[in-house]
Amino acid sequence: MCFFHKPYGSPLDKTLDKDFPFPVMHIDMKNPLSYFRFSKLLQDFSPDVVHCHRNLALLFAFFSLRWLARSKKLILVINRGTTFDLPNWVVRYVFRSDGLDHVIAVAEAVKRHLVECEGIPAEKVTVIYGSYDESRFHDGVDGSSIRKEIGLVDGERLVVCIAAVDRRKGLEYLARAIWMAKHFGISLKCAVVGRIDDESYYRMVLEEVKQLGLEDDFMFLGHRDDIPEIIAASDVSVSASVEGEGLTGALRESLAMKKPVIATAVSGNPELIIDGKTGWLVKAGDPKDLARALIEVLNDHAEATKRALRGYEIVREMCSLEKRYEKVMALYEKLILKRRNSHEQTGY
Numbered sequence: 001m002c003f004f005h006k007p008y009g010s011p012l013d014k015t016l017d018k019d020f021p022f023p024v025m026h027i028d029m030k031n032p033l034s035y036f037r038f039s040k041l042l043q044d045f046s047p048d049v050v051h052c053h054r055n056l057a058l059l060f061a062f063f064s065l066r067w068l069a070r071s072k073k074l075i076l077v078i079n080r081g082t083t084f085d086l087p088n089w090v091v092r093y094v095f096r097s098d099g100l101d102h103v104i105a106v107a108e109a110v111k112r113h114l115v116e117c118e119g120i121p122a123e124k125v126t127v128i129y130g131s132y133d134e135s136r137f138h139d140g141v142d143g144s145s146i147r148k149e150i151g152l153v154d155g156e157r158l159v160v161c162i163a164a165v166d167r168r169k170g171l172e173y174l175a176r177a178i179w180m181a182k183h184f185g186i187s188l189k190c191a192v193v194g195r196i197d198d199e200s201y202y203r204m205v206l207e208e209v210k211q212l213g214l215e216d217d218f219m220f221l222g223h224r225d226d227i228p229e230i231i232a233a234s235d236v237s238v239s240a241s242v243e244g245e246g247l248t249g250a251l252r253e254s255l256a257m258k259k260p261v262i263a264t265a266v267s268g269n270p271e272l273i274i275d276g277k278t279g280w281l282v283k284a285g286d287p288k289d290l291a292r293a294l295i296e297v298l299n300d301h302a303e304a305t306k307r308a309l310r311g312y313e314i315v316r317e318m319c320s321l322e323k324r325y326e327k328v329m330a331l332y333e334k335l336i337l338k339r340r341n342s343h344e345q346t347g348y
Helices: 032-045 055-069 089-096 108-118 144-150 171-183 199-211 227-233 249-256 287-299 301-319 321-346
Strands: 002-005 024-027 049-052 075-080 102-105 125-127 157-162 188-193 218-222 236-239 261-264 280-282
Touching (some): 002 055, 024 032, 032 055, 049 055, 049 321, 055 075, 055 089, 075 321, 089 108, 102 321, 108 125, 144 227, 157 171, 157 227, 157 249, 171 188, 171 199, 171 287, 188 227, 199 218, 227 249, 236 249, 236 287, 249 261, 280 287, 287 301
Parallel strands (some): 002 024, 049 075, 075 102, 102 125, 157 236, 236 261
16 A cells, blocks of 8 residues: 555645555645554554655654554665765654664665764664656657657757756756756757756846846756756766665666766766766766766767666666665565564563
8 A cells, every 4th residue: 555645635646546456545744633544544453564765754653653553564775875964853752763674775885874974773774766757768768759859950969957946956067057057068968857946046046047048048948847858869968966875766767778877976867877987976066077078979979878877777677676675575574574573482
């Protein structure tokens, strides 16, 4: 059974308004009455594992279990996808408490941060890399309609950056790198694809783009549902983030489509993007280094293809749906067995 947060009176997100192959419920996780409803459902449904994917869901499940359901049999698991500090003392308390059984980190860098900076025991954290939808992200996707939409002319290259627009994504450095690459003589456009999370930062980047004279060549496409087609249309996929990434999902998806990638050396990115082998790794916040990598990728098609193919093989090994499924199920079984043995020893 899957629970999605839906504030009372808000419209249902279109991605959730469809049939799923399992029971789905939409519940307001900020409403105190929902805690009683959820705890009753847990008692009736009696799952082995409650697996959360956001801090809001974790707090909702944790306090429902501890205060209302009062179950010592259910196992509580949370995913952790970034190297940012835990947001407040409540979340930090829950992460450190025995009420949270395990944390799945999406990269070794995320685990290191939890252990070294947040005081979470290492044995409480398992690294399982994120996966990608192999039915959508593959090299058979046609991106010609996107290239036509953007208005690319013959010989013009497309750089894509799949990222929400906020200060952590380093978009001002990407804009400067695009300007440098164009002045090196490369004909290209750049498309940033993602929702605008920080309006003031968005306006700042727009002003930077204007000052660089890139109004026609650096565009924001907003939130899109056709990400595979956008990646297929690209010549290179870039992550210019300056902090906080776990392991950028767009990098997995781009390599799954055999596209060359450039990433900043932050958080878990170097675990997948190995400079000189599976892509180009550059310094965060350094537009000159990013421009250098762009020029190398776009001027050396053979090398770009070679690294992309190596990256494709690694991402299939590290991040396939099957690999993630196997590791998550193995962790569930380990935690369930540990809990059962504990109950047998304590007698409850």
